[in-house]
Structure formats: structure tokens, C-alpha cells
Amino acid sequence: MSLGKNWDLTTRSYGPTRPFDGAQAPTIPDAFKMIAQTANSTANEFPQINPDVCIVNYYTNSGKLGLHQDKDESKSSINQGLPFISISIGDTAEFMFGDTRDKGKATKIDLESGDVLILGGESRLLFHGISHVKTNTTPTWLKEATGLRPGRINLTFRQY
Numbered sequence: 001m002s003l004g005k006n007w008d009l010t011t012r013s014y015g016p017t018r019p020f021d022g023a024q025a026p027t028i029p030d031a032f033k034m035i036a037q038t039a040n041s042t043a044n045e046f047p048q049i050n051p052d053v054c055i056v057n058y059y060t061n062s063g064k065l066g067l068h069q070d071k072d073e074s075k076s077s078i079n080q081g082l083p084f085i086s087i088s089i090g091d092t093a094e095f096m097f098g099d100t101r102d103k104g105k106a107t108k109i110d111l112e113s114g115d116v117l118i119l120g121g122e123s124r125l126l127f128h129g130i131s132h133v134k135t136n137t138t139p140t141w142l143k144e145a146t147g148l149r150p151g152r153i154n155l156t157f158r159q160y
């Protein structure tokens, strides 16, 4: 789901409403924004954003995301290298990134629950994706406290 503005996966474009039910995209809770902006401010090589979009993805244990660039935001946002801030919750994912769409050449790192990844400046148009989600890697305390189902939640904050 998308908060702030709707991001349509099929047209890869932003709009005010969701095509499947016509509803307005819900607003981004201030508490979410605060977390993203605090993370943004610790990465002081990047400009500070005022996020107006948060894309929330839920990956089941078989979820993946092919190598892609995030380039549907405004020209101005991309040209300024405004960062996007990604927060991972739940199961660990193997995140891949590189200069090309070639999976074999991509660098792979684990994104664990609580990890924050910021792509901005020269890295704004890096190819990136998720090769796989690692089953049963959610911290026990988090599972017990929230009843989170198996899988991974990823939130990405951007400024359109």
C-alpha cells in the first residue's frame, strides 16, 4: 500500500487515488515521518527530505523484487539526488545492489529487522532489489509483542 500519494505498480506512476477502489491514499502518520527524518538527518551527506510518499510492501517468505531503479519521482527530486529512506521490519532479506541490472554482478547484503537503508546523491539511481527473504528470522521479542505474521515489511519514504 501507499501512504501520502498512491504509487501504481502497473503504470509506475504517482497519483492521489488508488485505482483498485478509488480511495485517497491514507496520510503518512507523523510518527512514521519522524523516524524517517531522524534517520535522514544522521546521514548528513544527503539533503534532508520532507517525505510525501511512503510505500509499504509486505513480502511473504517467497517474496522477491527484481533489480530496478526507483525513478518514478519528479525530475527535480531525482536530479537533486534527494534520498529515499528504507526501513525493514520482520524477517531478514537479502538485498542486492549494483551499477547494472546484472544480478551476477550485484553486491548482496542482509537487511535485518530495524535496519535503515538510505539511497541518495550519487547512489539515488542505483539498481537494487530483494533476492530472497530468510524464513523465521524475525526477532522473537518482535513476534511476541506484535503477532507479526511470517515475512517482511518494508517502508520506503520519498519526496515526490
Ligand code: MD6
Residues within 6 Å of the ligand: 055, 057, 065, 070, 086, 095, 111, 128, 129, 130, 154, 156
Ligand atoms: C526493499 N524496496 O524492500 C526494497 N522500490 O528493501 C524497493 O526497492 C522498493 O519497496 C520501489 C517501490 C517500493 C519498494
Ligand code: FE
Residues within 6 Å of the ligand: 068, 069, 070, 128
Ligand atoms: Fe526500489
